[in-house]
Amino acid sequence: MEIYQLKVFLEVARCLSFTEAADTLNLTQPAVSAKIKSLESDLKTPLFRRLGRRIELTQVGEYLLEEGSSLVDLESCLVAEIEAIKQGKFSTLKIGCMPDMLSNWLPSVLYEYRRVYPDVQTKCLQFDSVEPLYRAIKTGEVDIGLSDLSFSTFGEILELEIGSVHYSLVVSSSHQLAQCSWLSLKELTNQVWVLPPEGVPGRIMLQKRMQELGLNLADLGHVESVDAASLMRTYLLQGHYLGFASDFEFQMECQAGLLRRIPLEEFALGTPLFLLMAKRLGRTLGLTDQPAARSSLGLEPVRQFVAMVQSQPGVTQNRGVKELPSPNFLATPSAGAPAQKVPQFQAPNFLVRSGSTNGAEIINLTIGTQNRTIQTVTAGLIIQRLGLLEHFLPREGRYSGVQYRLRWTDYSSGAPIVAGLAAQQIDIGVLGDYPLLLSVAGDGGTVPAADTRLISFVASNLDGSGNDIIVPQHSPLDCLDDLAGRVIGVPFGSAAHGMVMRSLHHRQILNAVTLKAFDQDNAQRSGHNTAQVDGYAYFAPFHEIAKHRGQFRRLLHESLDGLPTFHGVVIRADLAEQYPEIAVAYLRALLAAQYWYATQPMATTLVSRWVNMDAAIVTKTLRSSASDQANVVYLPETHMRADWLQAHIHQLGQIAGQEHLGHINLDRWMQPEFLERAIASL
Numbered sequence: 009m010e011i012y013q014l015k016v017f018l019e020v021a022r023c024l025s026f027t028e029a030a031d032t033l034n035l036t037q038p039a040v041s042a043k044i045k046s047l048e049s050d051l052k053t054p055l056f057r058r059l060g061r062r063i064e065l066t067q068v069g070e071y072l073l074e075e076g077s078s079l080v081d082l083e084s085c086l087v088a089e090i091e092a093i094k095q096g097k098f099s100t101l102k103i104g105c106m107p108d109m110l111s112n113w114l115p116s117v118l119y120e121y122r123r124v125y126p127d128v129q130t131k132c133l134q135f136d137s138v139e140p141l142y143r144a145i146k147t148g149e150v151d152i153g154l155s156d157l158s159f160s161t162f163g164e165i166l167e168l169e170i171g172s173v174h175y176s177l178v179v180s181s182s183h184q185l186a187q188c189s190w191l192s193l194k195e196l197t198n199q200v201w202v203l204p205p206e207g208v209p210g211r212i213m214l215q216k217r218m219q220e221l222g223l224n225l226a227d228l229g230h231v232e233s234v235d236a237a238s239l240m241r242t243y244l245l246q247g248h249y250l251g252f253a254s255d256f257e258f259q260m261e262c263q264a265g266l267l268r269r270i271p272l273e274e275f276a277l278g279t280p281l282f283l284l285m286a287k288r289l290g291r292t293l294g295l296t297d298q299p300a301a302r303s304s305l306g307l308e309p310v311r312q313f314v315a316m317v318q319s320q321p322g323v324t325q326n327r328g329v330k331e332l333p334s335p336n337f338l339a340t341p342s343a344g345a346p347a348q349k350v351p352q353f354q355a356p357n358f359l360v361r362s363g364s365t366n367g368a369e370i371i372n373l374t375i376g377t378q379n380r381t382i383q384t385v386t387a388g389l390i391i392q393r394l395g396l397l398e399h400f401l402p403r404e405g406r407y408s409g410v411q412y413r414l415r416w417t418d419y420s421s422g423a424p425i426v427a428g429l430a431a432q433q434i435d436i437g438v439l440g441d442y443p444l445l446l447s448v449a450g451d452g453g454t455v456p457a458a459d460t461r462l463i464s465f466v467a468s469n470l471d472g473s474g475n476d477i478i479v480p481q482h483s484p485l486d487c488l489d490d491l492a493g494r495v496i497g498v499p500f501g502s503a504a505h506g507m508v509m510r511s512l513h514h515r516q517i518l519n520a521v522t523l524k525a526f527d528q529d530n531a532q533r534s535g536h537n538t539a540q541v542d543g544y545a546y547f548a549p550f551h552e553i554a555k556h557r558g559q560f561r562r563l564l565h566e567s568l569d570g571l572p573t574f575h576g577v578v579i580r581a582d583l584a585e586q587y588p589e590i591a592v593a594y595l596r597a598l599l600a601a602q603y604w605y606a607t608q609p610m611a612t613t614l615v616s617r618w619v620n621m622d623a624a625i626v627t628k629t630l631r632s633s634a635s636d637q638a639n640v641v642y643l644p645e646t647h648m649r650a651d652w653l654q655a656h657i658h659q660l661g662q663i664a665g666q667e668h669l670g671h672i673n674l675d676r677w678m679q680p681e682f683l684e685r686a687i688a689s690l
Contacts, residue, residue, distance in 0.1 A: 009047060009050050009051065010047075011079065011080065011083050012043070013043050013044075013046060013047040013050070014047070014072075014076050014079060014080060015033075015080055016029070016033060016035075016040055016043040016044065016047075017043075017044060017047055017055060017069075017072065017073075017076065018073065018076055018077060018080065019032055019033055020040065020044060020056070020063075021055075021065060021069060021072075021073040022073075022163070024062070024063055024064065024065075025063075026040050026041055026044075026063070044056070051068070053066070053068050054066055054068075054069075055068060055069035055072065056069055077163075077164070081164075081286075081287075081288035081291075082288075084147075084148055084286065084288060087148065100128070100129045100130070100131055100309070101121075101128055101129070101130050101131070101151055101152070101309040101310065101313055102130075102131045102132075102133065102149070102150045102151045102152070103118075103130065103131070103132050103133070103150060103151065103152050103153070103154065103313075104132075104133045104134075104135055104141050104144050104145065104149070104150035104152070104153045104154070105132070105133075105134070105135070105141070105153065105154040105155070106134070106135060106136075106138070106141070106154075106155070106208070106209060107134055107136070107237060108237065108253075108254060108256040108257040109154050109256055110132055110134050111256075112256045112257070112259050113154075113256050113281075114132065114154065117316075117317065118130055118132070120316070121312070121313060121316055124312075124316070125309070125312055128309045128312070133149070133150055136207075136208070137205070137206075137207030137208055138155060138157055138207055138208075138209060138212070138358040139207060139358070141153050141155065141284075142159060142162065142165070142358065145159075145165060145284055145285065145286055146162075146164060146165070146286060148286065151285065151289070151309070151310050152283060152284065152285050152310060152313060152314075153283075153284035153285070154281070154282070154283060154284065155209065155281075155282050155284060155358070156173040156209050156213070156254065156279055156280065156281050156282065156355060157209050157212060157213075157282075157355055157356060157357065157358040158280075158282065158354075158355040158356065158357045158358070159282070159284055159357070159358065160357060161357050163287070164286060164287050164288075165284055165285075165286065165287060166284070166285050166286070166287045166289070166290035166295060167282040167283070167284050168282065168283045168284075168295065168314070168318070169280040169281070169282060169283075170281055170282070170283045170317045170318060170320075171280075171281035171317075171320075172278035172279065172280060172281060172350070172352060173254050173255065173256065173278055173279050173280070173281050174254065174255045174275070174278045174279075175210065175213055175214075175252065175253065175254050175255075175272075175275045175279070176252075176253070176255070176269040176270060176271050176272055176275060177191060177196070177250060177251070177252060177269065177270040177271075177272050178244060178250075178251040178252065178253045178257075178258055178262075178267055178268070178269055178270075179244065179248070179250055179251070179267065179268055179270065180244055180245050180248055180266070180267060180268075181265055181266060181267060181268050182248070183248050183250075183268075185199075185250075185270065186268045186270075188270055189270075189271075189610055189613075190270070190271050190272075190273060190610060190614055191270055191271075191272055191273070192272065192273040192274065192393075193218070193221070193223065193272060193273075193274050196228070196250060197227050197228055197229060198229045199228070199229050199250050200229055200230040200231075200232070200247070200248075200249050200250065201228050201229075201230065201231045201232065201249060201250045201251070201252070202231075202232045202233075202234060202239075202240050202243035202244065202247070202249040202250070202251055203225075203231055203232070203233055203234075203240075203251070203252060204233070204234065204235075204237075204240065205233050205234070205235055206233075209254070209358075210252055210253055210254060210257070211252075212356060212358060213252075213279070213356065214252050216356040217274055217275065217353075217395075217399070220395070220398045220399055221274060221395050221398055222398075232249065237257065237258075240253075241258065241261065241267075244258075244267060245261075245266060245267070253269075255269070271610075273393055273394050273395070274394065274395050275353075276394045276396075276604050276608070277351060277352050277353045277394075277396075277600055277603075277604065278350075278352050278353065279352055279353045279354075279355045280352055280355050282355070283314065283317060285310065289307060289310060292307055293307060293310065293311050293314065295314070349690040350603065350690070351596070351599050351600035351603045351604075351690055352690075353399055354399070354400075368409040368410060368411055369409075369410050369411070370410075370411045370412075370413060371410055371411070371412050371413070371587070371590070372413045372415070372435075373412060373413070373414050373415070373435050373436065373590070374415045374416075374417060374428075374433065374434050374435050374436075375388065375392075375397075375414070375415070375416050375417070375434070375435065375436045375437075375438075376417050376419060376424070376425035376428055376429070376434040376436070376437040376438065377389065377392070377416060377417070377418050377419070377438050378418070378419055378420065378421065378422065378425075378438060378439075379418045379618075379619055380418075380420065380549075380550075380619050380621065381421075381440075381547065381548070381549070381575075382548070382549045382615070382619070382621070382625070382626050382629040382630050382642075383466070383467040383469075383474065383548060383549075383575055383629055383630050383641070383642035384438045384466055384467065384575050385601075385605070385615055385619075385630065386466060386467070386598060386601040386602045386605050386630075386644055387438040387464075387466040387575070387577055387598050387601070388416070388418075388438050389615065389618060389619065390601040390604065390605060390611075390615070391594075391597045391598065391600075391601050392416050393614075393618060394600075394601065394604065396596075396597035396600050396601055397414065397593065397594060397597045398412070398414065399597070400593040400594075400596040400597050400600070401590065401593045402589040402590065402593055407589065417434065420499075421443075421499040421501065421502040421547075422437075422439040422440055422442075422443030422444075422446075422501060422502055422503070423443065423446075423455075423499070423500060423501030423502060425437040425438070425439055425443065425447075426439065426443050426446045426447050426451075426455055426458070426501060427455055429447050429458040429460055429578065429580060430447075430450070430455055430456045430457065430458040432458075432580065434580075435579065435580050435583050436577065436578070436579045436580075436583075436594060437460075437577070437578050437579075438466060438575065438576075438577055439575065439576060439577075439578060440474075440502060440503030440506075440547060440573070440574075440575050441503050441506060441573055441574050441575070441576075441652075441653075441656055442501070442502065442503050442505055442506025442507075442656070442660070443501055443502060443503065444462065444575075444576050444578060444653075445506075445653075445656065445657065445660070445669055445672060446501060447460045447578050448460050448462075448578070448672055448677050449668055449669050449671065449672050450668065451501065452665055452666065452667075452668040453665075455501070458580070459580065459581040459582070460578040460579065460580060460581060460677070461578060461579055461580075461581050461584045461591075461677060461678075461679045461682075462576055462577070462578050462648060462677050462678045462679065463577055463578070463579055463584070463591055463594075463595060463679050463680075463682040463683060464576060464577045464595055464598060464646045464648065464682070464683050465574055465575065465576045465577075465645050465646055465647060465648050465649070466574075466575040466576055466577060466598070466644070466645070466646070467574065467575050467630060467642040467643060467644055467645055468572055468573070468574040468575075468642065468643055468645040468649075468652075469548075469572055469573045469574065469641055469642050469643070470572045471572070472507070472570070472571055472572060472573055473548075473573075473641060474503070474547060474548045474573035474574075474641055474642060475503055475504045475506075475507035475508075475545070475546070475547045475548070475551075475573055476504075476545075476546055476547075476548075476551040476562055476563075477491075477496065477508060477511075477543055477544070477545050477546075477551075477562075477563040478543060478544050478546060478551050478554050478555065478560040478561065478562055478563060479542065479543035479544075479560060479561060479563050480543075480559065480560055480561075481558070481559060481560060481561055483542065483543065483561075485542060485543060485563060486563075487563070488511060488512070488515055488517075488563065489515060489517065491512070491517065491520075491521050491542070491543070491563075492517045492520040492521060493520060493521075494521060494522070494542040494543070495521075495522040495524050495540070495541045495542050496508060496521055496522070496523055496524065496541060496542065496543050496544065496545055497524050497525075497526040497540075497541040497543070497544045497545070498523045498524065498525060498526070498544070498545045499525070499526065499545075499546075499547075500523075500525040502547055503547045503573060503575075504545040504546050504547040505523075505545065506656070506660060507545065507547075507573070508523065508545040509523075509660065509663055509666070510571070510659050510660060510663070513659075513662065513663050514659075518663065523545075524540070524541055526541070526544075543563060544560075547573075548629050548641050548642065549621070549625050549626075549628075549629040549641075552625055552628065552629065552641075553621075553622075553625055556622065556624075556625060571652070571655055571656060571659065572649075572652055574645070574649070574652060575642075576648070577594070577595075577598070579591050579594070584679065584682070588682065591679075591682045592682055592685045592686050592689065595646075595682055595683050595685075595686035596686045596689060596690070598646065598686075599646065599686060599687065599690065602644045602646070605630070605632055605644065606631075606632060606633060606644060607633060608633070609633055609634060611632050611633070611634070612626045612627045612632050612634050612635075627640075628640060628641060629641050629642060630642045630643075630644065631643050631644065646683055647683075648678055648680055648683070650674050650678060653674055653678075654674065657669050657670060657672055657674075658670075
């Protein structure tokens, strides 16, 4: 048995295709078939079973696939060490990467490396596409590769995250779009574009993301493909084309003011930057879970380089991701608390063969949101605008080839979402505290209970000021007791409804006050018909909007029942049970949206633009990097609090007509494992 025969066999066994193996090995299909026949003859046993056009491994073939790679690794290691000895006892570090990284990120890293290790010579090899880089790593032509595309589908390659890369739109500073602060791909379909050729990371990244969003390059007005960055620069500067590039590219042109980067909604998060090496080297260096190979004198330069890039500021030892200050991305971490990980987009694999979707399963998802209820925007509006759910939805294994059809439905309050969940017309709902309880218990009358699972909180308010009662500026009413004999307009089934029932019951005047249901949308358009009611129970931010306009003032001056208010996410139980990975994907999107909102300086401005609301209201309602921390109403929060839920159930359960809430089984309803899995997958 020859080593080369074994290499050919391993490639055929990995692909289960003679044609694909031939392409990878740069051989003809007859040559591959001949090598396999020769190996089977030497071993005197077949290694594959032919089933029509398909092949599968025999029992001996499966054993050889499992154990044979160690022989190939050993041969590669011996050849590499012999070559290193010939070149002067392992004093050269060979690094392969794409032109943009070689021109920008890598030089400063190499300068620091050579300053610390002056005796090691470095050799950089530039590759115009990713596939030759893969072959160079695999064959030992380079010791280390750098890429923002994933090589995880290739078992012989080890990848370590060492940083983050951001992609954005690039235009000439004189382009009509140059002054835009943020844009969406959907706004740019009638523009002319210039893109690098197939196989370049930027193009792969763009096409993969567009595919997730149901788009393709044919949807763009005109696309010009060029072979070099210099040509792309000419199209951008002279032809006013749009470009798509990473922050490694065109750095000098952007610093000189010739080009300008514009963030895209669909690329709001970064993607990992990987350090790549042959897995045999990783085993020798102790970087894999497998037992370390025998010691090697030839890998000290590689070990030194890996240690240096992993120790850079903002890079953790095991994942290469920046640390976050706290679980809600804002507060100060407690002593000894583990570092939080930054949500990122998943890097696409550099070589993905798309399978047929004919006859594929179609999964319909309807999400009920309250976009103008600002404290919930990270669970709905931001996920929708940034296309985060489309990115994190599972597409591997049992979900390979699945087609997702997403439908976002926006409501002014939680009651119609509760009804939609009960009717199985909504799959995931974003709700305030009282409607959250109604989603699992019903209202004891007209709305039946839905079988839901609570999978996360979204935002919380400790002092209860997330809900309020407001009255006209010149109203004689001054305190809660003054409401006896009065009429209060209430969006029934909302968090404000729960608050006003608890508050009036606490003062023992609930039966003396008339609660009148009103259509919140119509009330906002008409400016409130104060002739019909004496005041309104509202939830944030709508009571703040009314006060901001100067027409109303707050009636409540303190929290009467001491209960915090909060919002959360529920999912239909049968969906969570059948497709648990979808529940986890939604929560990954939620975590990414919360991180973006908490760290992006433009977040509140963009949200206010999307919902057509004063930016000051947005900033005050939900804490962000631009908020006045002392006056903000809600904090982003995913951690679920059973004690808060139990306190709401206890107080509401004492009110006539609400006793059914006491039957909620919190242990069954709350499902924290979905959130735990989402956090662990960051």
